[in-house]
Amino acid sequence: MPFTGLEGLDHSIGSLKVVLFWAIENIRNLWGVDQAASLELMVENLEKDVGEWRRLNDSDLTPSVEEELKRLSEQIQKSYVETQGEAEVVSQELKSLAHDEIKIVDAIGASNNALAPTN
Numbered sequence: 001m002p003f004t005g006l007e008g009l010d011h012s013i014g015s016l017k018v019v020l021f022w023a024i025e026n027i028r029n030l031w032g033v034d035q036a037a038s039l040e041l042m043v044e045n046l047e048k049d050v051g052e053w054r055r056l057n058d059s060d061l062t063p064s065v066e067e068e069l070k071r072l073s074e075q076i077q078k079s080y081v082e083t084q085g086e087a088e089v090v091s092q093e094l095k096s097l098a099h100d101e102i103k104i105v106d107a108i109g110a111s112n113n114a115l116a117p118t119n
Contacts, residue, residue: 013050
């Protein structure tokens with residue numbers, strides 16, 4: 001049966017803890033303390049995770065989400081403005097290169113014209 005809400009969670013976790021406690025005790029009795037220690041740690045971590053999940057589930061995350069959205073929007077806007085500035089610089093450099101290309105082509109043409117009679 002899939003878990004769909006918080007209803008009965010306390011009872012389910014409580015029941016699970018009882019079962020896990022007895023399982024850990026049996027492992028401790030059969031295979032020793034070292035074998036049970038890792039399982040005890042897993043149960044502690046599960047309890048922490050469930051507590052954190054409850055805390056997050058009970059929290060209204062709307063202000064945090066709105067704040068993060070605002071921050072990201074501002075970051076995108078700043079990046080856009082910076083990119084536009086960089087694009088303008090590149091555009092100016094391309095125009096300068098195109099102008100230099102025309103000068104070089106003209107110089108090569110003049111040079112070829114000057115050398116043509118000697119060939």
